Amino acid sequence: MVERVAKIFDKEIASRIVAGTFHSVSYKYLRSRNPNLILKQEGDIRTLFRTIYERRDFSQIDSELAVPYSSKYLYEVYNFYQNIELEKDFGDWIEENKEDHEIFADVYQNIVDEFEETKRELGFMNFNDLLLRMKESLKNDRPEYVEILIDEYQDTNLLQDSLIAELKPKSLFCVGDYDQSIYAFNGANISIIGSFTEKFPNAKVHTLVKNYRSTKPILDLANLVISKNERLYEKQLEVTKKFPNIPPKLLKFDKLFSQYDGISEIVKKSKTEHSEIAILFRNNSSADGIEGALRKFNIPAKRRGGRSLFETKEVKALLDIYTILLNHKDMMAFIHIFEYAKGLGVGTAKDIFEALKLLGNGDIYRGFYEPNRNISNPFKSGQNNRQLLLSNDFIELGSVSRFQKFNFPEQFLSNPILKHPRLSEDGAELLFEFRKLLLTFRHAKNPVKVIELIANGKIYRYILNILKSSRSKLPNGEHSKEKEKDAVAGIVNRVKIIKKLSMSYNDHRSFLNAMVLGSKDLTKGDGVNLLTVHASKGLEFREVYIVDLMDGRFPNTKLSKQSDGGIDEERRLFYVAVTRAKEILYLSFARMDDKKDKSFEPSQFLNEGKLI
Structure with missing residues (x-):
């Protein structure tokens, strides 16, 4: 966008524009004021939350109405709460909105309080924190923006809307389409765009009705179905593209997988380039079936909007090792690495990290190389706290004689961390290798050298062997040489991509922050596009297939009942x-999933569109 502005005006004007998502703009603002800001991967933050959650013993609460939320689900609930609630404490919000869990509200509140406090102590931030911190900072340090433009305004949530309000813009220009508000499950609130003229009574509203993408038959179908929703503003799409005049075609199949095969046959015969074909589905569960069918017909395909390169375990492990080498206070990176060690869990890894910090007066490097010899037992004993459901066991020291066979140097063998009773042999060996890596890292001047150092090291190879082994197993548990070959090829390719990316950076911290913040899909290749409807938003293709249009799947009746958006949001998704x-x-549907012996009715949207 900025590049296009520079072409129309000049580079000087374009250079004054701050552009990006809410999160990236907040990141730039906060980073300009604090260069040492540490933005963490979502997985790291979830693990931190889990370590805090697991210190609570919910069995002390006698509840017949509900069982406590799991750590994973409680984190998701808290994340959702942060985006939609601006006034109530989390515990109060739980009592009001999750009545079955009212009995756990105080404990949930205590968990998130400790979570937030621990993040502050460690200097960690996740994506929600970027918005919250910027909003707080704006009260005393507000940049003077002449104009603020918000795109995709229909997808804003209350937190983002409050950030806009805190910026107090002199001029605000919002672009949005209420018929494309499809993120209620993430906290997006359609009432924000719906009440725009009430919030800004002097606002000028310009309605854009000309569609330059789709032909008349396609737009007629879209208009017919969306007209079933309540109109917030008057709008009827007008056609500018007259040809070709091909009506949407409904494909009917008896069986679910016959549908996928049938679509693959049509794609095979299509004269449209693969990159201009998209197969869309409401739920990710449809993806594997259609991808398998395309492969059967030797049609190249690429899944978009799924797991990113940076979410793969091998890349996360690589970046975790890099992170802890750079930032010795990053407990979560340390835990992620050492929980791979056989016989070593999250709790023991956390104990060892905290012990190293204690021995090294806050620095694990000194904890390895210059430990305080006056501390014989660096493992803190816990105290039970019944009110907050906290429980920790006192750690009895073990013997280091079990590690004599490894011929560790005396300086390492005498380190009290080896006395942890739950430290396994693999764990001890990895600690020794990590100790050496800490020293070697000091001589690595740039990111590419560090990536090479880690990738060739014993710790990373240990982790990769575990990943390779787990990915080489068939469903019956047997080893597959073919799957192992594919696993190795995938791992090697991903490491090569990260190494190539690192060549563009000279600074360690800039590289790591870019790896966390970066949103480019680096795994795209050529082929038919497979993606969820959510992931397709903003994209366009010459030829589109919408599959699994059955009630229960699209619309997803289960999710529509749980979501504030309801059936209206499912219709907007269509x-x-x-x-x-x-x-x-x-558009296609199947009458039966014969593998599950389950029958289907055609989607109500096909009825609303008068296709059946």
């Missing part, structure tokens, strides 16, 4: 899917 097509649109 509208988005239809309007991805420029010229050719196929």
Whole structure:
């Protein structure tokens, strides 16, 4: 966008524009004021939350109404709460919105209080924190923006909306389409765009009705279905593209997987380039079936919007090792690495990290190389706290004689961390290798050298062997040489990509922050596009297939009942899917999943669109 502005005006004007997502703009603002800001991967933050959660003993609460939320689900609930609630404490919000869990509200509140306090102590931030910290900082340090433009305004949540309000812009320009509001499950609130003229009574509203993408038959279908939703503003899409005039085609199949095969046959015969074909689905569960069918017909395909390169375990492990080498206070990176060690769990890894900090007066490097010899037992004993459901066991020291066979140097063998009774042999060996890596890292001047150092080291190879082994197993537990070959090829390729990325950076911290913040999909290749409707938003393709249009799947009745958006949001999702097509649109459904012996009814949207 900034590049396009520079072409129209000049580079000087373009250089004054701050552009990006809410999160990236907040990151730039906060980083300019604190260069040492540490932005953590979502997985790291979840693990930190879990370590705090697991110190609570919920069995002390006698509840017949509900069982406590799991750590994973409680984190998701808290994350959702942060985006939609601006006034109530988490515990109060739980009592009001999750009545079955009212009995756990105080404990949940205590967990998130400790979570937030621990993040502050460690200097960690996740994506929600970026918005919250910027909003707080704006009260005393507000940049003077002449104009603020918000795109995709229909997808804003209350937290983002409050950030806009705190910026107090002199001029605000918002672009949005209420018919494309499809993120209620993430906290997006359609009432924000719906009440725009009430919040800003002097606002000028310009309605854009000309559609330059799709043909008349496609737009007629989209308009017909979306008209079933309540109109917030008057709008009827007008056609500018007259040809080709191909009506949407409905494909009917008896069986679910016959549907996938049938679509693959049509794609095989299509004259449209693969990159201009998209197969859209409401739920990720549809992806494997259609991808398998395409492969059967030797049609190249690429899944978009799924797990990113940076979420793969091998890349996360690589970056975790890099992170702890750079930032000796990063407990979560340390835990992620050492929980791979056979016989070593999250709790023991956390104990060892805290012990190293204690021995090294806050620095694990000194904890390894210059430990305080006056501390014989660095493992803190815990105290039970019944009110907060905390429980920790006192750690009795073990013997280091079990590690004599490894011929560790005396300086390391005498380190009190080896006395942890739950430290395994593999754990001890990895600690020794990590100790050596800490020293070697001091001589690595740039990111590419560090990536090479880690990738060739024993710790990373140990982790990769575990990943390779787990990915080489068949469903019956047997080893597959073919799967092992694929696993190794995938791992090697991903490490090569990270190494190539690192060549663009000279600074360690800039590289690591870019790896966390970066959103480019580096794994894209050529082929038919497979993606969820959510992931397709903003994209367009000459030829589009919308699959699994059965009630229960699309619309997803279960999710629509749970979501604030309800069936209206499912209908908006269908509208988005239809309007991805420029010229050719196929819609398909199956009457039965014979593998599950489950029958289906056609989607209600097919009825609303008068296709059946």
